[in-house]
Amino acid sequence: xxxxxxxxxxxxxxxxxxxxxxxxxxxxxxxxxxxxxxxxxxxxxxxxxxxxxxxxxxxxxxxxxxxxxxxxxxxxxxxxxxxxxxxxxxxxxxxxxxxxxxxxxxxxxxxxxxxxxxxxxxxxxxxxxxxxxxxxxxxxxxxxxxxxxxxxxxxxxxxxxxxxxxxxxxxxxxxxxxxxxxxxxxxxxxxxxxxxxxxxxxxxxxxx
Amino acid sequence: xxxxxxxxxxxxxxxxxxxxxxxxxxxxxxxxxxxxxxxxxxxxxxxxxxxxxxxxxxxxxxxxxxxxxxxxxxxxxxxxxxxxxxxxxxxxxxxxxxxxxxxxxxxxxxxxxxxxxxxxxxxxxxxxxxxxxxxxxxxxxxxxxxxxxxxxxxxxxxxxxxxxxxxxxxxxxxxxxxxxxxxxxxxxxxxxxxxxxxxxxxxxxxxx
Numbered sequence: 150x151x152x153x154x155x156x157x158x159x160x161x162x163x164x165x166x167x168x169x170x171x172x173x174x175x176x177x178x179x180x181x182x183x184x185x186x187x188x189x190x191x192x193x194x195x196x197x198x199x200x201x202x203x204x205x206x207x208x209x210x211x212x213x214x215x216x217x218x219x220x221x222x223x224x225x226x227x228x229x230x231x232x233x234x235x236x237x238x239x240x241x242x243x244x245x246x247x248x249x250x251x252x253x254x255x256x257x258x259x260x261x262x263x264x265x266x267x268x269x270x271x272x273x274x275x276x277x278x279x280x281x282x283x284x285x286x287x288x289x290x291x292x293x294x295x296x297x298x299x300x301x302x303x304x305x306x307x308x309x310x311x312x313x314x315x316x317x318x319x320x321x322x323x324x325x326x327x328x329x330x331x332x333x334x335x336x337x338x339x340x341x342x343x344x345x346x347x348x349x350x351x352x353x354x355x356x357x
Numbered sequence: 358x359x360x361x362x363x364x365x366x367x368x369x370x371x372x373x374x375x376x377x378x379x380x381x382x383x384x385x386x387x388x389x390x391x392x393x394x395x396x397x398x399x400x401x402x403x404x405x406x407x408x409x410x411x412x413x414x415x416x417x418x419x420x421x422x423x424x425x426x427x428x429x430x431x432x433x434x435x436x437x438x439x440x441x442x443x444x445x446x447x448x449x450x451x452x453x454x455x456x457x458x459x460x461x462x463x464x465x466x467x468x469x470x471x472x473x474x475x476x477x478x479x480x481x482x483x484x485x486x487x488x489x490x491x492x493x494x495x496x497x498x499x500x501x502x503x504x505x506x507x508x509x510x511x512x513x514x515x516x517x518x519x520x521x522x523x524x525x526x527x528x529x530x531x532x533x534x535x536x537x538x539x540x541x542x543x544x545x546x547x548x549x550x551x552x553x554x555x556x557x558x559x560x561x562x563x564x565x
Contacts, residue, residue, distance in 0.1 A: 162406060167429055187462070187549070188448060190398040192409035198370060199407045201400035201444035203466050221375050236409035240396060240551065243493045248502040250512075252490050254395070258411050282460050285451045285547075292542035294456040304458075322559040330561045334500035339493075340554030341395070343448065350545040351530040353538045 162262055163315040173316040182259045182316060183208045183237055187284060187343070191215060192234035193265075195226045206235070207280035211311040213261065214268070214277035216304055224305045227265040235261045235309055243339040246323035247332035255320050255338060262313040268306040277306045370470055371523040381524040390467045390524060391416045391445055395492060395551070399423060400442035401473075403434040414443070415488035419519040421469065422476070422485035424512055432513045435473040443469045443517055451547040454531035455540035463528050463546060470521040476514040485514045 157163075157174040165172025173179075189206040192199060202223045206215045213235055217224045227233060242255035268274050278301075279290035296304070323336050365371075365382040373380025381387075397414040400407060410431045414423045421443055425432045435441060450463035476482050486509075487498035504512070531544050 167426060187451070188446060188464075190400075190409050190411075190444060190446070192398075192400045192407040192442075194402055194405075194407050197402075198440055198470065199400040199402050199442045200470075201398050201409050201442045201468070203398075203444065203446040203464065205462060218375060232406055234400075234407045234409045236398060236411065238396060238398070238411040243395070243553075245493055245497065246501065248504075248508075249486060249490045249498060250502075250504050250508040252493050252497070252501070254413060256396075256411065260409070262406065262408075278457060282457045285453055285460050289453065289460070290457060293454065293460065294458075294537055294540050296456075296458050300456075300458040322557075325559075325561075329502055332502050335556075335558065337556055337558040339556045341551055342554060343549055344552040345451075346548030346550060348543075348545055348547045349530075350543065351533075353533075 157311070157314045159315065160313050163260065163313050165315055165317055171317050171319055173318065174314070175316065178318075179259050179311070179314055179316050180208065182239060182257045183213070186237045186239055189213070189215070190236045190238070191223060191227070192236065193223065193226045193230050200226070205281055205284065207277065207284050209276065209280050213309045213311065214280060214306055216277065216281060216306045219303055219305055221305065224307060227307050228267055230265060232263055233265050233309065240341045241320065242341050244319075244323050245336055245339065247325045247329040247334055247336045251323055251325050253319060253323065257316065257318045259314065259316045261309060261311055263309050265307040265309050268308050271301070274301060274306050277308070278304075365519070365522045367523065368521050371468065371521050373523055373525055379525050379527055381526065382522070383524065386526075387467050387519070387522055387524050388416065390447060390465045391421070394445040394447055397421070397423070398444045398446070399431060399435070400444065401431065401434045401438050408434070413489055413492065415485065415492050417484065417488050421517045421519065422488060422514055424485065424489060424514045427511055427513055429513065432515060435515050436475055438473060440471055441473050441517065448549045449528065450549050452527075452531050453544055453547065455533045455537040455542055455544045459531055459533050461527060461531070465524065465526045467522065467524050469517060469519055471517050473515040473517050476516050479509070482509060482514050485516070486512075
């Protein structure tokens with residue numbers, strides 16, 4: 150799987166076939182989608198059944214990290230999996246066309262395939278922890294109390310390397326058929342964005 | 358799988374085990390999450406590899422519908438799958454605790470398991486089409502030009518029945534340990550919501 154510094158090499162499993170103009174293996178695009186998203190969806194197989202679980206994640210270089218409690222069922226399944234799938238999706242807009250058929254969404258998504266490796270090295274585990282906390286708010290890993298040894302032991306961290314990766318995006322206006330342009334209905338894009346609201350400070354229980 | 362009118366019956370595959378107070382089988386909650394979300398993540402297995410693909414969906418009663426082009430690789434895999442997984446996630450907030458360990462997210466998610474059934478009846482297919490378009494904007498299926506026979510033939514629709522379903526939610530403030538309450542850092546929740554921006558009308562190509 151050769152890959153250069155600017156792009157991942159497509160494989161039969163990651164090659165975007167449908168509407169292939171929407172596919173990309175560009176490393177910078179993949180990184181930007183991964184770094185903007187707050188949640189990924191992890192796909193794994195357990196006793197023949199596929200499961201998809203949402204979870205927080207962080208990217209450090211070419212590695213994605215997810216974590217959870219030792220008793221977490223998903224992490225138990227990951228530890229025995231040959232290959233999992235991590236998918237990240239950002240919704241950018243609703244595309245309202247003049248025909249029902251050409252309605253669509255603007256989005257940016259990334260799919261990464263590969264084995265999940267449990268992180269047992271304590272230095273790497275702490276780096277992954279810090280990166281996960283930094284995703285909530287930059288600088289946060291230095292302000293909050295760091296994980297103590299018992300919390301570290303009670304948490305499993307898994308890594309997936311960014312080797313077999315593709316992005317898929319749709320942007321821009323609806324693409325109606327020429328014959329529909331006179332249809333008397335509004336057409337265009339309604340932008341979507343995950344916005345942060347006004348922070349709500351915590352009031353400790355004994356002060357409520 | 359007995360289920361009453363207000364709740365789905367948990368099965369060994371959908372029973373929420375970790376932090377089970379976050380789990381729910383309440384039908385109204387499940388429906389509200391499904392009806393607010395614009396995208397689902399479909400998990401399926403192809404040649405032993407799990408894949409997770411984001412796609413639009415719509416709920417009609419106790420049925421979820423997804424659709425795509427006839428050549429769509431995901432739909433090809435669904436048609437041969439014993440059981441798939443459809444997961445829907447809404448992010449409600451970043452939970453910043455006084456300890457790194459208790460950082461979390463507020464969210465509402467639904468996981469549905471079961472076989473995917475291809476919709477071949479034209480009446481049901483049109484109803485599913487309309488429901489998918491209505492998700493973009495209510496009333497839209499009456500305003501836009503309806504799918505013509507060729508567009509209908511070129512699109513496959515799959516249904517998954519809501520039988521084996523669970524919801525999982527976290528809401529509310531950070532839950533710090535008593536011993537961390539004096540930690541001198543901000544703690545609380547940063548609300549998150551997928552907001553719609555100002556609509557951008559389409560300008561047909563010949564008028565640009």
